[in-house]
Amino acid sequence: MTTNPFIETTQAQNSQLHSNGKWKKALAWVSIVCGPLTLAFSLIDGRTSMVLIGLAAGTAISLPGAxxxxxxxxxxxxxxxPPKSRWGIVAICSIVLLVSSGFIATSVETPTTETPASDGQTSASPQPLEIPTTAGSVGTKPKLITVEGHVGEVHGAFCDSPEDYDCAINFIIRDLERVTECKSYDRLVSANLVKISGIVSVPEGGHPNGVDSTYWPGFVSWSTVGDDGVDRPTDIFGECLPENGIRGAWPQSLFPGDSKEFTQYMEVPETAKTLRLTDTVTQSGRWEFALDGDH
Known part of the structure; x- marks a missing residue:
């Protein structure tokens, strides 16, 4: 039987057109989805300029597919x-919208010229944080001064006169002993621990140098040192917090006039010889308390 080459060619062309139509439709749906996503991301940013950019760019992306x-x-x-496709008008609209979004973005990124501050006014630019200290005090920077700690004695940070303890923060370690267990609610927990208690306080009215003592207890870190001289970080033993919870432990806010007691357990190695308290942020000092022998 003789086949008709014209029919075969027409069928092949129709198949090719059908395949191309599928790809075009898929691309159209991709552009329709990407447009709203662009707008959604700009809405998350929240700034009016970014929303305008997202609206213009998203419409430009979705318009051809729609x-x-x-x-x-x-x-x-x-x-x-069949009606005319009007693709020329659609293309022009998309290009105009894309150019508009680019113009808005460029306008947003262009830095504005700052006017110099007038007499009696200060510049709005941020200033570096400074911790004021007095020469010769425990808190002198940049050298981190190590102080030998003693149970029952007053220790201070950011001091004008260490002898008179005219300091921004004062603390006394009243009790420091090794224990092997602590009470957790109605049960005893066994571990290699150090029980430490004392008082930490800030003078009424704060410190004359303007030291912010609010978060100072949170800046310091606890560690132990053995005969090998290696500093090993430690922390409050969470299973045996005091009855009033974490507020009774060392890390707590300190405002001018505050005087707070604390009792906490620290888990330490058996080989530890020294309990070390270090202000690693403001470098106001380091205090070392012997764990064995005289304090």
Whole structure:
């Protein structure tokens, strides 16, 4: 039987057109989805300029895909006399919207010229944080001064006169002993521990040098040192917090006039010889308390 080459060619062309139509439709849906996503990301940013950029760019991305699907429906509705595609107008609209979004972005990124501060006014630019200290005090920077700690004696940070303890923060370690167990609610927990208690306080009215003592207890860290000289970090033993919870432990806010007691357990190695308290942030000092022998 003789085949008709014209029919075979027409079928092949129709198959190719159908395949191309699938790809075009897929691309159209991709552009329709990407447009709203662009707008959504700009809405998350929240700034008016970014929302305008997202609206313009998102519309420019979605417009060709949306028009393609609309035009397909128009052709199916009137296949004998298909309407014009108007792709030139759609392309111009998309380009204008993209250029507009770029123009808005450029305007946002252009830095504004700052006017110099007038007499009696200060610049709004941020200033570096400074911890004021007095020469010769425990808190002198940049050298981190190590102080030998003693149970029952007053120790201070950021001191004008260490002898008179005219300091921004004062603390006394009243009790420091090794124990092998602590009470957790109604049960005993066994571990290699150090029980430490005392008082930490800030003078009424704060320190004349303006030292902010509010978060100082949170700046310091606890560690132990053995005969090998290695510093090993430790922390409050969480299973045996005091009855009033974490507020009774060392890390707590200190405002001018505050005087707070604390009792806490620290888990330490058996080989530890020294309990070390170090201010690693403001470098106001380091205090070392012997764990064995005289304090």
């Amino acid at each position: 028009w393609f699907l609309i035009h397909e429906l128009r052709v199916k509705a009137n296949p004998s006399n």
